Amino acid sequence: MRQLLDEAAKGGYGVGAFNVNNMEQIQAIMEAARETKSPVIVQASRGARSYSQDRFLYHLMLAATELYPEIPTVLHLDHGNSVDTCKSAIAMGFTSVMMDGSLMPDGKTPSTFEYNVKTTREVVEMSHAKGTTVEGEIGCLGGIEDGHGAGLDGLSHLTDPEQAVEFVRQTGVDALDIAIGTSHGAYKFTKKPTGETLKMDRLIEIHKRLPRTHLVMHGSSSVPKDLQDIINQYGGKLKPTWGVPIEEIQLGIKNGVRKINVDTDNRLAITGAIRKVFAEKPEEFDPRSYLKPARDAMKKVVALRMTQFGQAGHAGDYAPTPLAEMAKRYEGNGIPVVSSE
């Protein structure tokens, strides 16, 4: 992933990181990447790893690289909660891991700065020795009730720019997730976000202080109204909600954001497409009759985001560097401090 983000920085674009749990989601992403000629980040959470028993995910990803050899593809661990979780991901073949030490291993309790530095640095040392990239998080995002960061609201633990500089210096992370007011899940904002609720000025300040660190925006689905409407039109009960507007993400990309996490938009697209088939053709019972439209709907959203983030057209810019070669590069730097000069 380090190489892919370095290339994105060179080209001034962002790269979407899309979550997967099953075959249809992986197919949707890879088809969108082929159609738009985009490098891709496929990411799996701990929940996805357990849902897919790890090995299904592993072999589906092998199939993806076999069937789409022209697409530079990263398999990234989303929100690793401990050194051991990251270790098992690397052992399985993930080429990038996130160590989220902003929370304790329960994924709910905010940790101390010292704990975050210590665990993240340990993961960086272990990962870079194998050529694997590391993303860290400083500050805490808001969460959904049963998910990561449960109970926190988006504005209670914003990233302190000074701490961000210190964190990068002490850990040597390749990429940094910062908290600027976004949350995971569909219910991010109760109205279109303003500078009061989405702190883009803070992101810009952090980029000024860490010009060579790749910034990551989590919780960055746009939650478009048309996708909400399809679900509600066919019997769904989503409450009115707002996500992160594309123009704010694009402003982020102009200011050092290289990885943008998108999950909710794809979930909405899939669910809307399935509900539509169920409502319009209640006599259907072949799973393909609703999984195909679901896959197509997700592919459409992913392809659109790839175009909006600017990664479209860049798949052929470079050949992926093998992990062993990346490990040598990291070794040359000692514990590689990405930035902060």
Ligand SMILES: [Zn+2]
């Ligand atoms: Zn996240």
